[in-house]
Amino acid sequence: QVQLQESGPGLVKPSETLSLTCTVSGGSISSYRWSWIRQPPGKGLEWIGFVYTSGNTNYNPSFKSRVTTSVDTSKNQFSLHLNSVTAADTAVYYCARVGYSTSSDWFDPWGQGTLVTVSS
Amino acid sequence: DIQMTQSPSSLSASVGDRVTITCRASQSISNYLNWYQEKPGKAPKLLIYAASDLQTGVPSRFSGSGSGTDFTLTISSLQPEDFATYSCQQSYSFPWTFGQGTKVDI
Numbered sequence: 001q002v003q004l005q006e007s008g009p010g011l012v013k014p015s016e017t018l019s020l021t022c023t024v025s026g027g028s029i030s031s032y033r034w035s036w037i038r039q040p041p042g043k044g045l046e047w048i049g050f051v052y053t054s055g056n057t058n059y060n061p062s063f064k065s066r067v068t069t070s071v072d073t074s075k076n077q078f079s080l081h082l083n084s085v086t087a088a089d090t091a092v093y094y095c096a097r098v099g100y101s102t103s104s105d106w107f108d109p110w111g112q113g114t115l116v117t118v119s120s
Numbered sequence: 121d122i123q124m125t126q127s128p129s130s131l132s133a134s135v136g137d138r139v140t141i142t143c144r145a146s147q148s149i150s151n152y153l154n155w156y157q158e159k160p161g162k163a164p165k166l167l168i169y170a171a172s173d174l175q176t177g178v179p180s181r182f183s184g185s186g187s188g189t190d191f192t193l194t195i196s197s198l199q200p201e202d203f204a205t206y207s208c209q210q211s212y213s214f215p216w217t218f219g220q221g222t223k224v225d226i
Contacts (some may be wrong), residue, residue, distance in 0.1 A: 047218070
């Protein structure tokens with residue numbers, strides 16, 4: 001079955017760019033939307049955005065212009081870049097596939113998540 | 121943004137108990153509501169989508185109901201592996217939002 005795995009630095013300095021990659025295995029990345037979600041310590045889950053394999057995107061306005069996502073179909077990977085990070089961006093970051101029906105859109109499967117700490 | 125409010129925030133239960141978790145949306149979301157199970161260090165798991173559809177492979181003791189603004193996740197007979205945090209999520213309108221989670225412990 002499809003599995004997702006996040007990778008990237010676990011420590012990022014304030015004002016720098018957080019960059020993560022999600023590798024999709026067990027299936028093709030094509031024809032789906034791929035999403036990023038995060039969970040700050042002690043808080044609930046927060047949707048960041050998703051990217052189509054066409055490259056089109058949809059982002060949570062909370063992240064304004066700080067976020068970009070991209071897809072590399074040749075590597076079966078998609079990426080997240082969040083710039084100008086602060087301590088408030090410290091969180092476990094998850095990648096997930098977006099499933100859908102006529103009645104809903106959901107996240108399944110998910111990666112295990114990676115903790116990113118923003119600190120100098 | 122649509123606010124998702126879960127209750128209770130936490131609960132204590134025993135193996136075999138019937139557990140009910142509620143999720144309320146700040147406006148009507150039809151049945152665009154999903155439920156997830158979270159365990160530390162593990163990938164979150166989709167349990168229910170579209171308010172009441174059981175994801176393939178999820179035990180039938182899990183069920184979901186509701187429409188509009190009020191939704192319920194029920195575990196009919198709690199098993200040891202069910203001690204976890206449960207979160208709801210709406211996909212009715214952007215930005216998609218989650219509830220704050222309900223922790224189920226012993």
